[in-house]
Amino acid sequence: MKPATVVSQGRLRGKNIKNMATEQHRQRPIYDSDENEDHDSTTLIRWNNFDFCGFSLKIARMMDPRLGISSYIWDAGISLCQYFEKEDVTFTGKKVIELGSGTGIVGILAALLGGHVTITDKPDTLKQINSNISINVPFACRHRLKVRPLTWGEDQTKFPTDYDFILGSDIVYSSVCYPALLETLRYLCNQGTTIYLSSELRTGNGSIPFHDVILPDYFNCEVVTRLEPKCIAVYKLTKIGTGHVRRVCGPLSLLAPKKKKENPQSYPSGGFERVMPGSRGPPFGRF
Numbered sequence: 388m389k390p391a392t393v394v395s396q397g398r399l400r401g402k403n404i405k406n407m408a409t410e411q412h413r414q415r416p417i418y419d420s421d422e423n424e425d426h427d428s429t430t431l432i433r434w435n436n437f438d439f440c441g442f443s444l445k446i447a448r449m450m451d452p453r454l455g456i457s458s459y460i461w462d463a464g465i466s467l468c469q470y471f472e473k474e475d476v477t478f479t480g481k482k483v484i485e486l487g488s489g490t491g492i493v494g495i496l497a498a499l500l501g502g503h504v505t506i507t508d509k510p511d512t513l514k515q516i517n518s519n520i521s522i523n524v525p526f527a528c529r530h531r532l533k534v535r536p537l538t539w540g541e542d543q544t545k546f547p548t549d550y551d552f553i554l555g556s557d558i559v560y561s562s563v564c565y566p567a568l569l570e571t572l573r574y575l576c577n578q579g580t581t582i583y584l585s586s587e588l589r590t591g592n593g594s595i596p597f598h599d600v601i602l603p604d605y606f607n608c609e610v611v612t613r614l615e616p617k618c619i620a621v622y623k624l625t626k627i628g629t630g631h632v633r634r635v636c637g638p639l640s641l642l643a644p645k646k647k648k649e650n651p652q653s654y655p656s657g658g659f660e661r662v663m664p665g666s667r668g669p670p671f672g673r674f
């Protein structure tokens with residue numbers, strides 16, 4: 388799994404992306420091309436600048452080994468911000484929760500776009516998110532933002548279930564986490580919730596069958612944008628209601644890199660078992 392690399396403006400069709408690349412930078416992490424360093428009392432901080440939807444964001448990444456993958460800004464997160472920009476998505480007056488936020492970039496943008504946003508991640512990550520809120524969100528908007536610890540499969544019942552939007556970028560990356568993530572999504576989602584999941588589909592981690600096979604058993608799934616060279620797709624999900632016809636957007640696995648044929652039985656977690664439509668048991672034990 389690699390963090391964000393710079394992608395050409397033409398492919399992403401985003402507007403005003405400061406970090407847009409020249410050819411020679413394309414394979415480098417995005418923060419190498421426009422990055423500054425700083426320290427607080429204990430931690431090295433790296434800064435990256437982005438422009439989305441008319442907002443200039445300065446995102447801090449804390450170089451703390453405990454943060455691991457949370458201290459990167461992932462391509463899937465940038466792609467979701469660009470999707471909001473391209474589609475003029477607004478969250479005005481809407482109740483939003485972001486899962487696995489990392490630096491907070493997606494949730495912060497949702498708040499700047501008018502949302503009442505709860506940004507969540509594991510506890511160690513919250514200091515980084517709070518720093519980014521204090522830098523990027525004007526005082527007048529801060530009352531619309533909360534930062535809370537939410538470990539999937541453990542904490543979701545402490546949260547309400549009346550969200551208009553659930554956001555997640557690059558949170559489908561390890562099959563070990565999928566049962567807990569699915570449990571969390573199903574708990575937080577109501578009939579009126581729209582979920583945006585932006586995912587980089589990687590072979591060998593079960594992300595393709597998770598989107599292709601598991602999610603459609605619980606949600607209407609639609610790919611609303613895709614970034615072919617990086618195999619990133621933004622999915623729009625809504626909860627399947629009783630009596631509703633299940634809508635699946637087709638063979639999403641066409642997005643997968645061609646080199647390896649997906650074999651669910653070979654995934655580290657032991658593979659997925661196809662769940663027949665109508666079966667609605669707890670997800671555990673089926674991965």
Ligand SMILES: C[S@@+](CC[C@H](N)C(=O)[O-])C[C@H]1O[C@@H](n2cnc3c(N)ncnc32)[C@H](O)[C@@H]1O
Nearest residue numbers: 457460461464487488489509537538539556557
């Ligand atoms: C690949 S990073 C993506 C970060 C950010 N969304 C982005 O796009 O830049 C995955 C994030 O999911 C969080 N995460 C992983 N497992 C989790 C769990 N079980 N509960 C809550 N968050 C989790 C990690 O802490 C990390 O911030």
